[in-house]
Amino acid sequence: MRRTLASALLTMLTLLAPVLGGCAANSAPAVLTVGAGQGPESALLGHLYAAALRYYGTPAAVTETDGVPSVLDSGSVTVLPGFTGRFLTELNPNATARADEQVYRDLVSALPEGVAAGDYTMSAQDKPALVVTEATATAWGGTDLSALRRNCAQARPGAVKAMRVPAVVGSCTLPKALVFPDDKSLFAALRAGKINAAWSTTADPAIPSDLTVLADKTSLIRGDNVVPLYRRNTLDERQILALNEIAGVLDTGSLADMRRQVAEGKDPGAVADAFLQANPLGH
Template identity: 30%
Template sequence: MNRRRMAFATALVSTAALALTACGGGSDPLDSSSDADSGGSSSSESIIVGSANFPENELLAEIYAGALEAKGVKVSKKLNIGSREAYIPGLEDGSIDLLPEYSGNLLSYLDDKATAVSSEDVFAALPEALPEGLTVLDQSTAEDKDVVTVTKETADKYSLKSIGDMKGKDLVLGGPPEWKTRPTGVPGFEKNYGVTFKEYKVLDVGGPLTVNALKNGQVDAADLFSTDPNIIANGWVMLEDPENQFAAQNVLPIINEEKASDTVKGALNAVSGVLTTENLSEMMEKVTLEQQEPADVAKEFLETNKLSS
């Protein structure tokens, strides 16, 4: 959604909000009146922090929220909003102000003709692709890519090391709804690798439905995230991506420019300065395998890195 497609994105707001209401027990996660403020600051600054609908993004949103509260910013949270089709329009219309993003997927969503793949090139291309009124702040070294993942048994059976090795294997792929049409999903596999699938099963966004489907043999290959501790815990194989279908995916904040004060930028850039792939993976192990609350894990991270006061 570059500037030429802003009108289309905005038109999706009502549809996305309606769908989210149906999934959320009758409340609209983009309605700022539906949650009480989570911070008790007396600062005149206020930020509505959102997240996409998967655990890692919720964790990152909690980290951003905690870092801002520590600087006296009044924070309210609208978590588990949904996919970019829902939350990018929300950022544009002010329903939310801030959200954790992943550089490569964000660029691909905004500009389906983007060719940048390296961290530096993707970050440099984002400002031109962003809708008017939105900006991104410093990116972290933490990176979490989509990875096509198979069990070791499937990898051994079909001699799978890279995505291209799935060509002609008549496999079932599982992943999020968006992968049916996005260039980083099913269309990209055919375009970049000549790979088609016997069936595409719509699951969740790298969450328990996807993990269980792969574990139980309901799918042969699945879209997971490279920081997902289930991959190592189960001995699964992440297929190589030599054609760079998945660009660099550095974690960074996307925010409404009007809310990006020096205080806000300082707090969020400090988070990006200490967030790494390694500590993000460690936190996700606590969230997904140990079933700790994202807010508790975020608080521990901020305290460890002296960002909580």
């Protein structure tokens, strides 16, 4: 009798093994794909949000994409980090919003059906910025972009090749920027007086410390804050929380520092992981 019962139990366990194994396999969370546009900064943001998802227990991998919202439509990626202003320009080229919050609101309104936006980083942005020498700031009478507006006729801007720069700042229509091959030659020309304003971005780690970045207190240039886009109905509350909590720890200085490390040759994933170890989420 005991042998018969033992044999029956063994047979039952044998039959259940594939089922139980299948359940165990199905219980493993799926790997979420985070998209990153071409370029080191986009790769850094992709790894930062992927690290945030892993921080809360979701496996995540980064894959290179075109970096535009339409990649979410295909389902090839679930999350796509980027910048509010650039996303808005892509989705609605005629948008006029410039202030950070309004840019975010207009972006949310412009998103295609099936795509949502997480929280944007109020303290972290990387939007176009004008850099001048201390002598120019003194001559123009200030270190804010309003000084450019007052001295519009004297402005002689320069920019690194392929950089998209505003043609108009407030009421000032700027002449076409003189093009330079890299940051080093751009800032050298600024110091030499070949130009008197150099286009850069607020989180560019290459800006020399002896030069002045004109502040934009009245939002004359469109905001470009970090924001994650994601496919609706694909993330649970914990995963959305992971994305949103980046907004609480990331600022422009930290973004510039991480960009500097990547420019020096460090792996973007390692840089992102180190940042979250030093700035834990949920605190």
